[in-house]
Amino acid sequence: MEIKGLRKIEPYVAGSQPTGKNIIKLNTNENAYGPSLAVHQTLASFDAHQLRKYSTLDQAVLRQALSEQLGVPANQVIIGNGSDDILSMAFLAFFNSAEEVLFPDLTYGFYKVWADLYHIPFREVPLSSSFEIDSQDYLVENGGIVLTNPNAPTGIYKPLDQIEEIVKA
Template sequence: MIRGLRQIDAYVAGAQPQGDKMIKLNTNENAYCPSPKVLEALAHFDGNSLRKYSSLDQAALREALSKQLQVPADQIIVGNGSDDILSMAFLAFFNDDLPVLFPDLTYGFYKVWADLYHINYHEIPLNEQFEIKVADYIADNGGIVLTNPNAPTGIFKPLDEIEKIIQANRDVVVVVDEAYINFGGQTALPLIDKYDNLFITRTFSKDAALAGLRVGYGIGSPKLMAVINAIKNSVNPYNVDALAEKLATVAVEDWEYYEGTCQQIMATRDWFAQGLLDLGFEVLPSRTNFVLAKPQTVSASYLFQKLEEKEIYVRYFSKVVRLKDYLRISIGTQAEMEEVLAEIGGIC
């Protein structure tokens, strides 16, 4: 027997099946290619530069983000995906005896980090309509984490309600995870100057079509930056590789391209949601690049299996009681979603 080994309930990420024919709609990846300028920068990247460690502060990328978001560069921290940023945020900001609050249905990783870092937490049930109730978050706590728009529901909470929560919790950190913000949400960025307890996280995995590159970032007050930068330098100072920094910088500089692809995805999402409604599904209103939907004539698990047989991969949260009747379906290209809707029509 080996002593000292940890027992961990790990996060279970969406599967990454392989194949040329499949339609992969299970991890909310972007349906479109990264910007052509990103691909060009990749083709011309100087491989010899990889001899050296990557930068310690990602100054070029933070500068580009600063210009795009109108936030000072020293209020931005970059990480290896937003998972890296969120994990550091849990370590940096939640160091209190009172429980950190987050919804029962939200990004499944929050619970895993809280357990891993021995952080006390309390999951607050979303209401019957799968919405956050502001009053639930006006209570003693050791911090708050909200995804807006939420995942896996897709539901968006208006900014004035998010502000009420931040305002009522000035003595703890409120993390707002904006992984899906550019698919029709309303960012909390305008509140950054007003509230030094607000920390926003973003990712290049969804809107920027760079999930495989692993880049995310966080935005917060100088007070919060000092602590999270200390965590970064205590865990992995070179947490963003040189290629990732270069390509993410080019992506930010070519944001117009992404505005176009996000618009396409939103249009396809609304078209697909209507198609599901016409088939009798319940569909939650989505401001993300996925929909959460409940079939009426067959069970969610049956539909999941039937789609998988046709190499259409969607996400079924079989272990989450409140979601056992639902499937989360990422939005692919219009052509892909037309095929998916036709297949669903044939099954249901």
């Protein structure tokens, strides 16, 4: 049943998640080794009482520290509530045409969710028989392209010159 004023979207369904105690789930970026000794030391001396206050909205201190670490201007650093939040902002900011946004049919499943939610036309582009992205498939009119490099979940890396070929086209 459709209700006027509500969007109908298919929710993202995460892959199977084993629940055993001695399992490291690489598909959710779990770390087999745990935090470094430096993290343990920092947490031991951290004043947890600081967590009672809401952080600044511009995250200026963090952005400046990352700017210095990465060697880029602070105004080129974006802070979000995880990668899905950043992806949401990117979809809203960059995909505003009637042309389809292109992304591989075997990639991170949330791209389709954001496209559906924001009414962005998209097309999932099939991978080759060897599960690789074929650059030629992306050299067409489009409203944007989303590529993860190396591709997730195949792990296949596309050399920079091939990515640049797609971007230039």
